[in-house]
Amino acid sequence: MSSSVLFDVPGPRARLRNHALTVLAAAGVLAVLYFVYRGFDEKGQWAGKLWHPFIEASTWTDYIIPGLLGTLKAAGLGAVCALVFGAVFGLARLSDHRWIRVPAGAIVETSRAIPLLLLIFFLAYLAPSVLGSGDYTLIALVTGLTLYNGSVLAEVVRAGVQAVPRGQSEAAYAIGLRKGGVMRLVLLPQAVTAMMPAIVSQLVVLLKDTALGYIIAYEDLLNYGFKIIPAVFFGSLVPAAIVIGIIYIGLNMTLSALANWLEKRSRRSRKTSARPIAPPGAVGLGAGAGLPEEPTP
């Protein structure tokens, strides 16, 4: 059901009511915007010297771009490790051997249930006591991201392989392929197409989660924006928050658009007989719902 069916082509009274509502809503929006503007103005947040750093090249090259690179480094490493973890554990959960299936399932379910920040704190304190002193913020962050997002991806992999119709594996067994061959040559190639949108939307979650590095003092975009820039350019916290917010939103919306495009493509793909699987935690009801996901940090 598309949203427009909720209301009819309006008659004269409804039209009047809608116009009144539009005017009221617009007035409300303007009032909120004015209130925000006044709030900023009273605290002197429009002062040119607070915003000036962001039009200087040196601010970008010295702070924002290194921060962005830190974020992308953690996200990239986390994505690669989580994909490997997800593939290994997803396939392990599909194993015919109970001694592989059950422990893999336990690890995946536990890692998903623990709050990610709790896991990252634990790893950040565990690493020095096991590996000796040093800077382990990146390792703790990437390991935490890998365990959590890898577990979600493991479920995606499992669901993707199971989404391939039974006839495919039955046909593959019938022509004499072994277990490994069925998985490698028949099931996985079709499952990957069905999994792609869910994988990409989980990578958006992973990218957003790298901001947790701020809490354990990993030098990511959020850390530069909220700790270093306001310390260097005194008082520039709100402008910095707005600038880095825009960067995060831009990155995530680009990736989400990619996920949506992949979903449309795999929906009409003839390379796979599996329907695209819903992203993890997605509502997955009806078309046109976009890709809703769980509110990870």
Place this chain on the structure above:
Amino acid sequence: MDDLIKYAPDLAAGFLVNVKLSLVSGVLSLILGTILVSMRVSPTPVLRAVGTTYVNVVRNTPLTLVLAFSALGLSDTLGLTISDEPSTNGFWLVVLGLSAYTATFVGEALRSGINTVPLGQAEAARAIGLTFFQSLRLIILPQAFRAVIRPLGSVMIAMIKNTTVSVAAGYLAESAFVMKDTFDDTGVSIPIFIGLALAFMAFTLPIGFLTGWLARRLAVAR
């Protein structure tokens, strides 16, 4: 194991804060999410645009940024104070950020719930002369809610886990911070970590079962 017993009262007090944060933010985000989804399906283009923009902006911002901004930006810089008591103020700032963030996910879940309501329901509602708000309140939303109980349960579970991020808002009372604080004293302690992880699971797992049971019980028969 001794560490866990010694620090159990502190950790329990911290975990109670997580529970409180979850309950208040849960209620607020459900209300706010319902308002958001009503805006997004409304016949008023201005409200639709506001709802869509809000969801896209907040949902794509990391929660850490939302919470850090609500404390450092809204409170410290722009002078928003909810209570004069610093710890109460901190609590409500976290609730504010967490609800604002979770509401977008509640809204998205409800929107896909609305998509499951058959066309005929809305058409029948219009045919008997219900206005937009009447049909939304009496016909569409009750069915939409019942269709997305399970996804809403996942949203709430994720929200409960997200209460740990309140450290980012400088609110240092909940259990993840207490654990970190304890580790500063004792060094890393595996029993404490496992104990807290089990506490979170004991809180979230029943919600999963409860929403699964409710979803089966309240499913709209079609």
